[in-house]
Amino acid sequence: MxxxxxxxxxxxxxxxxxxxxxxxxxxxxxxxxxxxxxxxxxxxxxxxxxxxxxxxxxxxxxxxxxxxxxxxxxxxxxxxxxxxxxxxxxxxxxxxxxxxxxxxxxxxxxxxxxxxxxxxxxxxxxxxxxxxxxxxxxxxxxxxxxxxxxxxxxxxxxxxxxxxxxxxxxxxxxxxxxxxxxxxxxxxxxxxxxxxxxxxxxxxxxxxxxxxxxxxxxxxxxxxxxxxxxxxxxxxxxxxxxxxxxxxxxxxxxxxxxxxxxxxxxxxxxxxxxxxxxxxxxxxxxxxxxxxxxxxxxxxxxxxxxxxxxxxxxxxxxxxxxxxxxxxxxxxxxxxxxxxxxxxxxxxxxxxxxxxxxxxxxxxxxxxxxxxxxxxxxxxxxxxxxxxxxxxxxxxxxxxxxxxxxxxxxxxxxxxxxxxxxxxxxxxxxxxxxxxxxxxxxxKQIRKSYTEFVKLKDYIDVIEDLSNDDSIPQYSNNLIYLTNAQNRNEIESKVIYSILYKRPKRANIYWMLHVNVIDEPYGMEYQVKKFSDKIIRVDFYLGFRIAPKISPLFKKVLEDLSACGEFNKLSTYHSLRKNQIMADHKYIIIEKVISYDNDLPWYEKFVLDCYAFIRKRSLSEEKAFGLDNSSVKIEYYPLIIDKSVPDLVLKRRKDKTD
The missing domain is CATH 1.20.1740.10 (Amino acid/polyamine transporter I)
Incomplete structure (x- = not known):
């Protein structure tokens, strides 16, 4: 004021x-x-x-x-x-x-x-x-x-x-x-x-x-x-x-x-x-x-x-x-x-x-x-x-x-x-x-309407087991996903797919970051929700005139959490922790790829084609959010639009040697 x-x-x-x-x-x-x-x-x-x-x-x-x-x-x-x-x-x-x-x-x-x-x-x-x-x-x-x-x-x-x-x-x-x-x-x-x-x-x-x-x-x-x-x-x-x-x-x-x-x-x-x-x-x-x-x-x-x-x-x-x-x-x-x-x-x-x-x-x-x-x-x-x-x-x-x-x-x-x-x-x-x-x-509205969301609490146990599984090489100390889920208890199914199925990613802490655009032009706030010691969601509330530079904003959050004892910013690797080396971070950005073989309404196909054309000529997501390219991994995930599977009459042919 x-x-x-x-x-x-x-x-x-x-x-x-x-x-x-x-x-x-x-x-x-x-x-x-x-x-x-x-x-x-x-x-x-x-x-x-x-x-x-x-x-x-x-x-x-x-x-x-x-x-x-x-x-x-x-x-x-x-x-x-x-x-x-x-x-x-x-x-x-x-x-x-x-x-x-x-x-x-x-x-x-x-x-x-x-x-x-x-x-x-x-x-x-x-x-x-x-x-x-x-x-x-x-x-x-x-x-x-x-x-x-x-x-x-x-x-x-x-x-x-x-x-x-x-x-x-x-x-x-x-x-x-x-x-x-x-x-x-x-x-x-x-x-x-x-x-x-x-x-x-x-x-x-x-x-x-x-x-x-x-x-x-x-x-x-x-x-x-x-x-x-x-x-x-x-x-x-x-x-x-x-x-x-x-x-x-x-x-x-x-x-x-x-x-x-x-x-x-x-x-x-x-x-x-x-x-x-x-x-x-x-x-x-x-x-x-x-x-x-x-x-x-x-x-x-x-x-x-x-x-x-x-x-x-x-x-x-x-x-x-x-x-x-x-x-x-x-x-x-x-x-x-x-x-x-x-x-x-x-x-x-x-x-x-x-x-x-x-x-x-x-x-x-x-x-x-x-x-x-x-x-x-x-x-x-x-x-x-x-x-x-x-x-x-x-x-x-x-x-x-x-x-x-x-x-x-x-x-x-x-x-x-x-x-x-x-x-x-x-x-x-x-x-x-x-x-x-x-x-x-x-x-964006069409793509969001076809995005599947799941309850994060249903995957807490399996993600914690993955985090504690020493048989899997650690992917990163802090694994960070940007989510569009408005409901704080939900996450895109593609994120679960990325963590568990597309090369299981073991990390010490899994972060889910979401940016909310608020009506106050220069408002800057954040909110933290802990699902467990291994899974944390951070919601940023940024005014419509504030650039969403995620790296410095998330760094500020970690400093606050570290200052009040809610987060240890040192690496989990013993040799690095001994020398006071900070934990590493890895951002995962998932690009949704739409299969146009599905039976979409003509107007949705047209809008999505135009959207894809414009998006290819716009700023990449990692640059838009001010992320360091060296700490970003881009994955491609199929956005399944039509889940109906036709009845296939497929028979196994017997081998002549049988």
Whole structure:
């Protein structure tokens, strides 16, 4: 609780850190929102005021009310994000809630592929004000590659500069916005929601312009996901400042367009289409180069936040059995910071392909938003059940469902129109990620359903006899099996088969280790059950953000047991014990091999084939659990699916010599 209270404490330093970590995505939205709304549309008074009105009310209703006020209450011991929310509501025992969790998580990861290209491209394209023929693609790709190359070193050093840079960014948004509002104060009418209605009825895109308006709030989900780094109080206090600066900048862009209603944002330079950005156009000429530099740094920070968030989500998905095991590294001692090489380079390749495919940020806007609105819908479903779990008043729950169903379904329908213009990319990426999660989850469930468990107490006597049988060479002092048996009194039949039948393994102590994933993100506990002096089971209770490194965890358990006299850590060999040599350990990992000659339902065969394909390309079990290869033995055990044996009419042929 002390750690939770410390990150919730509001100080100038904590608020500065929050600016750098939380608001990169939503904070850079002024770079492309107004440009997206007015790319092809005429600059008319009602449309301009209506566009700003839509943006302001979207930030208020969707970001301020839903996320900053309500969703942040659904923190899991200080941690946020859709997977953290799922771990809270799964207590309701509604198995289908895993579906919105998978959809929302996949959509967030898809957003991590699109956000860096659109943010960085929008910033860099400001240079075209001076050099219209400049090819920005190589510059954008160069920045993206450099950003991903840096990930393996962690963000400890550059993180110190995130806060000050984002503070400078938000102050710039406010200052530039105010300078234009003073010139055209009529833009204040945008606070009247009636003008938002006019936008929807008079804009050439009609209702579907909401798809571009929605871009202003896409970072709200990332704001919730990064909650654990800063704490609720810091997020809520800093949001007041952030929303104010965003509102001032959007009002400023609107003022500029009202002052220059004859401007054509879509232009052609040397036959090439280019959409001018009102974000840069409203700046004084002398300040534009400075604005481009600051915008580029803010865009890089926004990209960094999404990349770091993707690492966290993949790590959580692994712990929730929604993703195959992959290598996880910890580049610094900062809590929650990790580096996943496979995810890093897949994101990098994805970002580069997005840049090469769409070329300009104006084209990327079509792909952006569709996936994240799906994530918001999924969050709303889970949040509804969280409100039920926490016994919110029924009128409040019904009101939430009605209001946000209308708002988010409207955004979804508006974004669907983007599908053929690029939205298919985000849906394709999210669909692929969701398929991997589904196959991994269902594949594990199918394999578990065919796993046979036996009562361990039925084998205590025979295992103890084996341990005391000097006629059999000792296999190891401590023989360790990893078990999936949830029932502490049971064990997989394959473990008994390994001990007794597949070369009988004599050991001094047989350990059965089981890892339970608990809802508390950073919980670390263990429990010991002794079946006899020779058979001991250890259950680890680890939070969904804790890496299950079995070797150091088990070593800690042995130290505790040795300290209280429950375990002798010295070798049983007399010569080694005499010289105070520690007992040796041997881990046995049993790989289940499925025979497909059995009559499985077609869908189970398909899922298990896909599961096997993914598993071959994922991290091995011994590496995933941090085991030393020299102390690991891998055995292959047939997972018998169909035990029915056909009646075989087999006769013995008599030998002619008989």
């Amino acid at each position: 002390e750690g939770k209270n410390s990150i919730n404490k509001v100080t100038a330093g904590s608020l500065l850190i929050t600016l750098g970590i939380i608001y990169g995505d939503i904070g850079t939205s002024p770079l492309y929102v107004m440009k997206a709304i007015f790319g092809d549309a005429p600059i008319q008074k009602n449309l301009v005021i209506g566009a700003v009105s839509c943006v302001l009310w979207t930030l208020t209703i969707q970001t301020s009310l839903k996320y900053v006020w309500l969703t942040l209450q659904a923190d899991n011991n200080g941690e946020g994000g859709i997977f953290s929310l799922y771990t809270l509501v799964r207590k309701l025992k509604k198995r289908w809630l895993i579906i919105p969790a998978i959809i929302g998580g996949s959509a967030m990861l898809a957003d991590g592929i699109i956000t860096p290209p659109i943010s960085i491209s929008s910033a860099i394209e400001g240079i075209k004000i001076y050099y219209p023929d400049l090819q920005t693609i190589p510059i954008v790709i160069g920045i993206i590659i450099s950003l991903f190359l840096f990930q393996s070193y962690g963000t400890k050093t550059i993180g110190k500069f995130f806060g000050p840079i984002m503070l400078l960014w938000f102050l710039m948004l406010a200052a530039v916005g105010i300078s234009k509002i003073i010139e055209m104060p009529e833009i204040i009418k945008a606070f009247n929601p009636y003008y938002a209605y006019l936008l929807l009825t008079q804009h050439p895109e009609g209702f579907f312009v909401l798809g571009f308006v929605f871009l202003c709030t896409t970072g709200a989900e990332a704001l919730y996901s990064d909650l654990g780094h800063c704490g609720i109080n810091n997020v809520r206090v800093s949001w007041i400042f952030v929303k104010t600066t965003l509102a001032l900048n959007y009002l400023g862009q609107g003022s500029f367009l009202l002052l220059h209603d004859d401007i054509q944002l879509k232009t052609f330079e040397n036959g090439v289409e280019f959409i001018q950005n009102p974000f840069y156009l409203m700046m004084p000429q002398w300040f534009i180069p400075i604005g481009i530099v600051i915008a580029t740094m803010a865009a890089i920070i926004a990209a960094q936040a999404l990349i770091t968030g993707s690492f966290t989500m993949i790590n959580e998905a692994m712990r929730l059995n929604l993703w195959p095991r992959v290598l996880v590294k910890y580049p610094s001692i900062i809590k929650g910071q990790l580096y996943i090489p496979s995810t890093n380079w897949l994101l990098c390749i994805g970002c580069i392909l997005i840049v090469l495919h769409f070329k300009e940020s104006s084209n990327m806007e079509a792909a952006y938003g569709l996936a994240i609105v799906m994530c918001m819908l999924a969050t709303s479903i889970l949040l509804t059940y969280f409100m039920i779990l926490k016994r919110f008043p029924k009128p409040a729950i019904i009101g939430f469902v009605l209001i946000y169903s209308i708002i988010e379904i409207s955004f979804f329908i508006a974004n669907i129109e983007k599908f053929h213009h690029g939205g298919y990319v985000s849906i394709l990426v999210a669909g692929l990620l969701a398929s991997v999660m589904t196959v991994w989850l269902v594949g």
